[in-house]
Amino acid sequence: MSEEPKSGGPVSDAFIADLAAASRILAARGVVDAFGHVSQRHPDAPDRYFMCRAKAPALATPEDIIEYDLDSNAVNAEGRGSFLERFIHGEIYKARPDLNSVVHSHSPSVIPFGLVDCKIEAMFHNAAFLAAGVPVFDISEKYGPTDMLVSDGDKGETFAECLGDKDIALMRAHGSVACGSSLQLAVFRAVFTEVNSRIQHWTMDLAGNKPIASLDEEEGRLADVPNNGACLRAWDLWRREVRAETNW
Ligand SMILES: [Zn+2]
Numbered sequence: 001m002s003e004e005p006k007s008g009g010p011v012s013d014a015f016i017a018d019l020a021a022a023s024r025i026l027a028a029r030g031v032v033d034a035f036g037h038v039s040q041r042h043p044d045a046p047d048r049y050f051m052c053r054a055k056a057p058a059l060a061t062p063e064d065i066i067e068y069d070l071d072s073n074a075v076n077a078e079g080r081g082s083f084l085e086r087f088i089h090g091e092i093y094k095a096r097p098d099l100n101s102v103v104h105s106h107s108p109s110v111i112p113f114g115l116v117d118c119k120i121e122a123m124f125h126n127a128a129f130l131a132a133g134v135p136v137f138d139i140s141e142k143y144g145p146t147d148m149l150v151s152d153g154d155k156g157e158t159f160a161e162c163l164g165d166k167d168i169a170l171m172r173a174h175g176s177v178a179c180g181s182s183l184q185l186a187v188f189r190a191v192f193t194e195v196n197s198r199i200q201h202w203t204m205d206l207a208g209n210k211p212i213a214s215l216d217e218e219e220g221r222l223a224d225v226p227n228n229g230a231c232l233r234a235w236d237l238w239r240r241e242v243r244a245e246t247n248w
Pocket of ligand 1: 085104105106149174175
């Protein structure tokens with residue numbers, strides 16, 4: 001058995017508790033169900049990140065949080081299982097030093113936009129970040145028929161290339177990934193990508209053949225600035241709900 005990589009050093013209990021809470025927050029908002037995961041880069045060691053062991057996100061606790069290197073080898077698994085698709089996270093952290101948190105989900109309203117040639121657009125200001133454009137990753141383009149999972153470093157790297165300089169990407173017949181410079185921003189983006197997708201389905205039904213007046217790129221850029229603060233207000237509310245049901 002290969003030796004485990006070294007830890008990037010200790011982090012606070014609050015950091016670990018917030019990351020565990022993020023799993024429960026995403027589950028409560030319908031972004032993740034029995035599957036899906038959220039990670040956060042180590043605050044002092046950019047070549048390490050943390051995520052929950054393989055379990056349903058609604059049940060995450062601080063004791064479930066595992067540290068990984070960017071090849072997604074566990075530092076301190078101690079018998080705890082890892083998510084098969086953790087490579088999504090490690091390879092994004094390698095490619096994008098500006099990102100510190102990643103959410104991967106199979107949230108249902110988003111998936112149709114990866115199946116049909118119909119772009120996801122920013123329907124309202126809370127989802128302004130979508131106006132920058134959302135790439136769609138089709139795993140079959142490079143790998144042919146697969147189980148659809150990003151389950152090794154090579155597939156993770158190919159996904160990160162598709163993400164490019166964007167903060168969100170769809171995965172054909174699978175799900176999506178939302179990222180941010182902070183845990184709070186990545187969670188906010190994952191939640192509002194799902195909400196926006198729901199609104200876009202309603203809007204398209206209503207619109208028929210009429211054009212949809214979604215945010216353009218410039219409006220998206222401007223409207224995303226207040227989201228950096230708004231995401232903290234949302235986080236305070238959602239974090240409080242987890243505190244009320246746990247003792248952390
Ligand atoms: Zn997945």
